Amino acid sequence: xxxxNEKKSIFGRMNDTSLLLTITVVIFFLMYIGAIVFQGGAFTxxxxxxxxxxxxxxxxxxxxxxxxxxxxxxxxxxxxxxxALVSMCCAVYLxxxxxxxxxxxxxxxxxxxxxxxxxxxxxxxxxxQPFIVSLAGMFFARGMTTIVNTAPFNVxxxxxxxxxxxxxxxxxxxxxNKKGIYVPAYVEIGVIVALIVVAVLxxxxxxxKLGRSFYxxxxxxxxxxxxxxxxxxxxxLSHMLCSVLAGIGxxxxxxxxxxxxxxxxxxxxxxxxxSSIIGGTMLTGGVGNIIGTLFGVLSLxxxxxxxxxxxxxxxxxxxITIAAMLCIFLLIQSVVMAQxxxxxxx
Amino acid sequence: MSKTxxxxxxxxxxxxxxxxxxxxxxxxxLAVINLINDPGFFKITLGTNNAGNPVLSGYLITxxxxxxxxxxxAIGMTLVTAASGGQDISVGATIAxxxxxxxxxxxxxxxxxxxxxxxxxxxxLVACVVGMICGAFNGMLVAVFKIQPMIATLILFTAGxxxxxxxxxxxxxxxxxxxxxxxxxxxxxxxxPTTVFIVAACIVVIALVLKFTNLGLYTQxxxxxxxxxxxxxxxxxxxxxxxFVILGLCxxxxxxxxxxxxxxxxxxxxxxxxxxxxxxxxxxxxxxLSGGKFNMWASILGAYVIQFLTTTLYKFNVxxxxxxxxxxxxxxxxxVFSAPTVRDYMKQLAKKVxxxxxxxx
Numbered sequence: 100x101x102x103x104n105e106k107k108s109i110f111g112r113m114n115d116t117s118l119l120l121t122i123t124v125v126i127f128f129l130m131y132i133g134a135i136v137f138q139g140g141a142f143t144x145x146x147x148x149x150x151x152x153x154x155x156x157x158x159x160x161x162x163x164x165x166x167x168x169x170x171x172x173x174x175x176x177x178x179x180x181x182x183a184l185v186s187m188c189c190a191v192y193l194x195x196x197x198x199x200x201x202x203x204x205x206x207x208x209x210x211x212x213x214x215x216x217x218x219x220x221x222x223x224x225x226x227x228q229p230f231i232v233s234l235a236g237m238f239f240a241r242g243m244t245t246i247v248n249t250a251p252f253n254v255x256x257x258x259x260x261x262x263x264x265x266x267x268x269x270x271x272x273x274x275x276n277k278k279g280i281y282v283p284a285y286v287e288i289g290v291i292v293a294l295i296v297v298a299v300l301x302x303x304x305x306x307x308k309l310g311r312s313f314y315x316x317x318x319x320x321x322x323x324x325x326x327x328x329x330x331x332x333x334x335x336l337s338h339m340l341c342s343v344l345a346g347i348g349x350x351x352x353x354x355x356x357x358x359x360x361x362x363x364x365x366x367x368x369x370x371x372x373x374s375s376i377i378g379g380t381m382l383t384g385g386v387g388n389i390i391g392t393l394f395g396v397l398s399l400x401x402x403x404x405x406x407x408x409x410x411x412x413x414x415x416x417x418x419i420t421i422a423a424m425l426c427i428f429l430l431i432q433s434v435v436m437a438q439x440x441x442x443x444x445x
Numbered sequence: 446m447s448k449t450x451x452x453x454x455x456x457x458x459x460x461x462x463x464x465x466x467x468x469x470x471x472x473x474x475l476a477v478i479n480l481i482n483d484p485g486f487f488k489i490t491l492g493t494n495n496a497g498n499p500v501l502s503g504y505l506i507t508x509x510x511x512x513x514x515x516x517x518x519a520i521g522m523t524l525v526t527a528a529s530g531g532q533d534i535s536v537g538a539t540i541a542x543x544x545x546x547x548x549x550x551x552x553x554x555x556x557x558x559x560x561x562x563x564x565x566x567x568x569x570l571v572a573c574v575v576g577m578i579c580g581a582f583n584g585m586l587v588a589v590f591k592i593q594p595m596i597a598t599l600i601l602f603t604a605g606x607x608x609x610x611x612x613x614x615x616x617x618x619x620x621x622x623x624x625x626x627x628x629x630x631x632x633x634x635x636x637x638p639t640t641v642f643i644v645a646a647c648i649v650v651i652a653l654v655l656k657f658t659n660l661g662l663y664t665q666x667x668x669x670x671x672x673x674x675x676x677x678x679x680x681x682x683x684x685x686x687x688x689f690v691i692l693g694l695c696x697x698x699x700x701x702x703x704x705x706x707x708x709x710x711x712x713x714x715x716x717x718x719x720x721x722x723x724x725x726x727x728x729x730x731x732x733x734l735s736g737g738k739f740n741m742w743a744s745i746l747g748a749y750v751i752q753f754l755t756t757t758l759y760k761f762n763v764x765x766x767x768x769x770x771x772x773x774x775x776x777x778x779x780x781v782f783s784a785p786t787v788r789d790y791m792k793q794l795a796k797k798v799x800x801x802x803x804x805x806x
Binding site: 174221224225226227228230231232234235236237238239241242243245246249361366369372382415416417418419421422423425426429430433 | 595784
């Protein structure tokens with residue numbers, strides 16, 4: 100992409116995606132090793148890592164969807180609202196309407212598809228700014244959640260509770276506790292779903308025509324059009340994919356918390372965007388990597404865990420650390436891009 | 446909007462082409478709905494409040510009163526929208542920060558003070574400075590580091606309420622002086638809400654600024670074509686930065702009103718969802734959300750239309766949490782109708798109908 104001349108700086112030599120990905124992965128490992136060395140305790144146990152995965156499976160899924168939209172040059176801030184709406188609708192369906200698990204999964208997917216259809220159509224075919232569309236989408240979802248049911252409640256459905264408590268034991272990673280009892284390491288079903296989503300999206304983005312056209316449209320709409328890519332359809336599909344993943348993420352979130360509430364997943368859109376950006380997805384589109392997003396989520400939650408185990412567990416520190424991290428990575432992106440431009444010009 | 450204005454435009458076309466047309470039409474529509482629902486909606490009565498002072502009350506007064514914060518924010522938001530082609534979504538959170546700073550100065554760090562630790566004017570000036578710093582932070586990210594405005598302001602949107610809580614150690618100080626409450630309610634002896642005067646003052650200031658400086662012209666130039674304006678000797682970075690700082694000042698004034706209404710603060714609830722309303726006000730005023738030309742008065746009028754809508758929805762017993770869903774539908778309808786694609790389509794449709802009309806005339 101940038102091997103234009105002989106004077107190659109470190110910024111010039113790597114392509115955008117791998118450079119930003121490398122920064123993220125390195126920072127994540129430094130942070131985790133730092134946490135093990137300086138704080139020890141919980142961080143030395145493998146289960147700590149799996150707990151991070153368990154708590155963030157839904158975020159991984161929504162962040163992956165967000166990355167796809169951002170790679171193709173859009174944004175979707177309605178995902179948090181969709182997650183709340185999905186968990187509330189599924190909760191009401193399971194408890195008040197005596198629904199089945201399959202039915203609730205279909206509801207989750209249905210909400211995702213509907214959101215994708217409307218938002219994708221407005222953004223791609225009517226050319227409305229994605230931010231405005233999804234801002235309205237977010238408020239609509241939050242409002243609808245309250246209309247569906249005002250009070251938060253826990254789901255008592257037996258089948259669902261059984262599914263919620265299903266744990267997948269990971270052999271060889273357990274630890275012995277103080278009483279000498281062996282505690283196996285485990286992950287929840289959501290993590291498996293999240294990892295499948297990451298794997299599938301990785302393949303789609305890297306090796307399929309659709310995946311490559313996401314990058315092409317995000318990088319330069321005009322040249323994508325000239326290459327014969329259906330720009331509108333690609334944009335539409337990116338929003339579709341994001342909303343459907345938000346629906347799936349919503350179900351995984353629901354499976355993790357087991358309740359419906361209008362205040363669920365508050366600010367999740369923000370965490371998803373932050374993870375994507377930390378993972379090296381450029382806001383301007385055309386650059387990004389799903390593996391980076393996975394590491395973005397992990398970095399974000401690791402720093403949250405470090406902050407809370409350092410005794411700063413007042414609620415406000417979480418917000419401030421995420422914002423600070425986002426700010427730093429945005430600045431890194433901005434500087435890196437400016438350097439690259441200079442390197443190209445020189 | 447009126448780019449293709451021809452001289453032989455009919456009166457009707459001129460009327461529709463005017464930016465004030467949409468907000469005024471919306472007001473009329475809402476007024477008719479309310480008139481049908483409850484003719485008593487427009488009644489204004491002169492009564493006395495708990496303190497025994499004469500006050501005007503009625504739904505219209507409520508709209509004027511509670512629409513003030515939005516009206517003030519609309520001023521700054523219009524400039525930001527015009528200059529940067531994006532919106533500031535952190536205004537709600539920065540209101541919390543500015544309000545929290547104001548309380549910290551007024552109460553001197555204790556939660557139940559017996560008297561003011563500093564004069565109100567000092568606290569207000571501190572809030573102004575804090576608001577402007579927040580604005581400058583956003584402005585710097587947008588103007589210097591070239592980050593999309595909505596993403597840049599997302600940082601304060603997330604962190605703002607946390608910072609606000611942190612300023613006061615998560616305590617909720619109560620201002621002991623009843624004079625502080627005047628800003629958000631009534632001054633004894635004057636039956637009109639004080640907020641109306643504050644908005645009027647803001648409008649006069651911005652009107653004078655737009656009339657006697659080139660701010661309006663430069664802002665539009667930067668919004669329409671940044672490169673061209675730079676070649677003409679305007680500094681686009683500074684203009685964008687300035688628009689965010691002005692918004693920060695508007696936020697501080699809005700924070701004064703918001704905090705004064707309660708004489709205290711609630712970090713997670715104060716000015717919640719106001720960013721949506723402020724953006725909606727700008728859009729309702731017929732201003733392109735992608736920047737460029739703007740009409741300040743249409744935006745301010747738009748803000749009161751939003752408040753009118755909110756009051757109407759409350760009157761129909763809509764829960765405050767569910768309000769957002771209805772407003773979201775209004776936003777979508779608005780942006781769909783102002784989308785260039787839809788506009789072109791409608792123009793084509795109008796062309797098909799127009800020849801037939803001419804023959805009739």
